Amino acid sequence: QQQVKQSPQSLIVQKGGISIINCAYENTAFDYFPWYQQFPGKGPALLIAIRPDVSEKKEGRFTISFNKSAKQFSLHIMDSQPGDSATYFCAASKGGSRLTFGEGTQLTVNP
Amino acid sequence: GAVVSQHPSWVICKSGTSVKIECRSLDFQATTMFWYRQFPKQSLMLMATSNEGSKATYEQGVEKDKFLINHASLTLSTLTVTSAHPEDSSFYICSAKWPKGISYNEQFFGPGTRLTVL
Numbered sequence: 001q002q003q004v005k006q007s008p009q010s011l012i013v014q015k016g017g018i019s020i021i022n023c024a025y026e027n028t029a030f031d032y033f034p035w036y037q038q039f040p041g042k043g044p045a046l047l048i049a050i051r052p053d054v055s056e057k058k059e060g061r062f063t064i065s066f067n068k069s070a071k072q073f074s075l076h077i078m079d080s081q082p083g084d085s086a087t088y089f090c091a092a093s094k095g096g097s098r099l100t101f102g103e104g105t106q107l108t109v110n111p
Numbered sequence: 112g113a114v115v116s117q118h119p120s121w122v123i124c125k126s127g128t129s130v131k132i133e134c135r136s137l138d139f140q141a142t143t144m145f146w147y148r149q150f151p152k153q154s155l156m157l158m159a160t161s162n163e164g165s166k167a168t169y170e171q172g173v174e175k176d177k178f179l180i181n182h183a184s185l186t187l188s189t190l191t192v193t194s195a196h197p198e199d200s201s202f203y204i205c206s207a208k209w210p211k212g213i214s215y216n217e218q219f220f221g222p223g224t225r226l227t228v229l
Contacts, residue, residue, distance in 0.1 A: 036220075043117075043204045043220035044155070089154060096208075098145065099218060101154045 004092050006102025013109050019077040021105045023090035026071065030092040034099070035064065035075045038087045047088075048075070080109045113139050115207050117221035124195055125229055132190045132224045134205030140185035141207035145218065146178075149202045161188045195228045202226075 005024045013019045023033075034049035050057045050064045050073065057064045063076040077084055090102040114137040124130050134144055142163050147155040159180050160168045167180035177199075179191040188207075192199055202225055206218040 034217075041202075041223070041225070043115075043206075043223045046217060046219065049217070098157055098160060104152075104154050106152075 004090060004100050004102045006090050006105060008105060009103065010106045011108070013080045013107065015080065015082060015109055015111050017080050017109075019080045019084065019107055019109070020074055021088055021090070021107070022072065022074045023092075023102050024070075024072045025092050025100075027092070027094065028071070029094040030100075031095065032093045033064070033066065033073050034091050035062075036089045036091065036101075038089065038104075044089060077107075080107075082109045082111050085109050113137075113207070113209065113217075113219040115205065115219045115221040117205055117224050119224060120222060121225040121227075123227045123229065126196050127194055129191055129193045130195055130226060132192075132203055132205075132226075134188045134190070134207070134221055136186045136207040136219075139207070140210060141188075142185060142210060143208040144182060144188040145206045145208070146180060146188070146190050147204045147206070149204060149223075151202075155204065158190075192226065195226070197228045200226055200228045 007022050035047045036044035037047045038044040048059050048062045050066050052068050055066050061078045066073045085108050088105045091099040093099045116135045118133045144161045146158045148158050149155050157170050158173045161180050161182040163182045163185050169175050182188040202223050204223040206220045209217045
């Protein structure tokens with residue numbers, strides 16, 4: 001019930017394309033869903049986050065889509081750039097407690 | 112945004128020695144900090160939750176006596192790997208949580224510490 005399933009494991013996109021990463025969860029008590037970006041040898045950086053009372057949140061080229069009934073949420077990266085190449089992690093938590101992370105997606109954006 | 116630092120960024124030590132890693136929240140007070148471990152190409156694994164002024168809460172399977180955590184102030188938590196062995200070699204990352212009332216549950220991560228045990 002605490003798991004967060006993330007897919008795909010790896011993703012290759014052409015520059016200018018849309019990158020889409022999906023996550024699914026089981027625990028309906030989760031109430032906070034962040035996405036983190038991690039470059040090799042660095043700590044994760046908070047990219048964007050959403051609460052379940054909204055279905056979509058956009059910040060620049062990054063958008064989270066949230067489907068409460070399906071218990072799924074996704075990250076969309078518009079106009080993907082080579083600098084976006086990194087590992088992306090979705091996560092979830094409830095009541096301000098510990099984060100449960102997905103397995104990660106290694107994104108490669110080709111020039 | 113909030114800044115979390117870690118020191119050292121990398122450390123090499125001999126088997127059997129102890130290593131201390133510091134995690135500091137530079138521009139906010141964090142009552143709660145977390146320690147994670149990450150193996151290559153894998154996700155973050157929570158090791159323990161550190162609350163200022165109280166004992167850390169360890170995840171199942173994490174040895175309390177091997178991974179000593181001290182959260183002595185609102186801006187500093189330390190992780191000491193005691194009697195380190197090669198299998199302890201990993202990337203250790205801390206995070207600090209915004210205090211209540213500022214933002215909901217946001218955690219900010221440090222840059223990580225690469226530990227190599229020879």
